[in-house]
Amino acid sequence: MPPGVTIAVPSFNQADYLDEALRSIFAQDVPCEVYVMDGGSTDGSVDLIRSWSPRLAGWRSAPDGGQSAAINNGIASGRAPYVTWLNSDDFLLEGALSRLIGRLEDLPAAPFCHGRTWDQDETSGRRKSTWVEPVSEARLALRCVVSQPGTLVRRSAWEALGGLDPGLQMAMDYDLWWRLWRRFGAPAFLDEFVAVNRVHALTKTSTRRREHYREAMEVVRRHHGRVPLKWWLAQPLQVWIRSRFREL
Template sequence: MKVSIVTCTWNSRQFLPAAMDSVRRQTHADIECIFVDGGSDDGTLELIETMERPFKVLHGVRGGISRAMNEGLHAATGDVVAHLHSDDFYLHDTVVADVVAALEGRAAGWAFGRIVNVIDGRQVPESFTAPPYSRAALLRRNFIPHPATFVRRDWMAAAGGFDVGLRYAMDYDLWLRLSARGDPVCLPEALAAFRQHPGSLSSSNRLAAFLEDHEVRMRHVGPGLLDRLEHRARFMVRRARMRSA
């Protein structure tokens, strides 16, 4: 099973070495790396050229992160696609091999594990316990971490990729579309590290991300009035708590 790992970059020289090294060390042999660059001029492109696995570079891709991820998807030739951003990294050498083993021989089109957060250089466990997977649980909250998610390429294409009209919740929207096709394989262990820093998009504007999450959720809830009222009420409570914090 061939795996395509898409990494979006833009002046990513500071953190990209950790991401590249974590991919380089994977024990799974058949990996292609696709770098989608927005016009870096800080040495990022020169660093990419040192990659020791098969790789492609898409140059000058602008128009937002969703478009960049979609361009990487279009260039991918693997059976499975993962998006590992330039400031994130895999936690151990068998992440890809473990995911491939979990997907092989199953009808599931996607799989996800957990993450740790990297804050000020320290690895910190997730601050919540993810619920057992169900589509109903996912509609209540996005608990699927993007750096630890792997999707069969044909499922990703059938779902339509990422919505370029979304700025924060594009991954949540995609997970909900995938969940309508079938349940994922859920791996309990942490697979990737998510680096939190001032440049992290979703963490830099939490209220805007929260509002967009709700917008996406309501797209997928369905027409039932009681369900929509329940999600609206939960949203109002959470928004009030966020504003008073």
């Protein structure tokens, strides 16, 4: 049976989480071709990847041009009609891919589909629903209303845009949703939980919050023409909250 989904798994020193991410992919009821794109980890990740190698379509571990470039290279190596990436510290829920594919097959004009996800606090283990909603320009200009672990993109749309912008390292997914929406129209929305986004102290969103906001605001300016006031008010507050969180 040909693969239904090409999945790139970017990773760097995430041995504590990578195994569960891969297990969640191979537990799906959809054929997947999986490419692990490791940035040259030194924490035991390579041994873990080798243990999975019989089931992987490909993998490499070496310094790369950053997360966006690694994801693009992984997806370009595949041939399935649907594509996505799963960060090594996130994981899919049971039946996620088949439900996303089903929604896209119901709406053949949609360039991608996005579902609901959980944010899981790795300290307490508690989950809360990620802020996800149907896409419109007004809502997308205020925040990224698409949660990347819960997405699936048509390869035809991905390749038409050239994948992720390799010049972005923090808000490349936000930029992709804008470009897909501008070029092809509204995505399909699946009102079901399909993935879990781990929240921990070492995520880029936590450790590089100021940079993340700056890049996201530039994405909004690029696609919307201006940056709504909300961004200017929220940035200093969120940066302060994250810095306090790291101190505790």
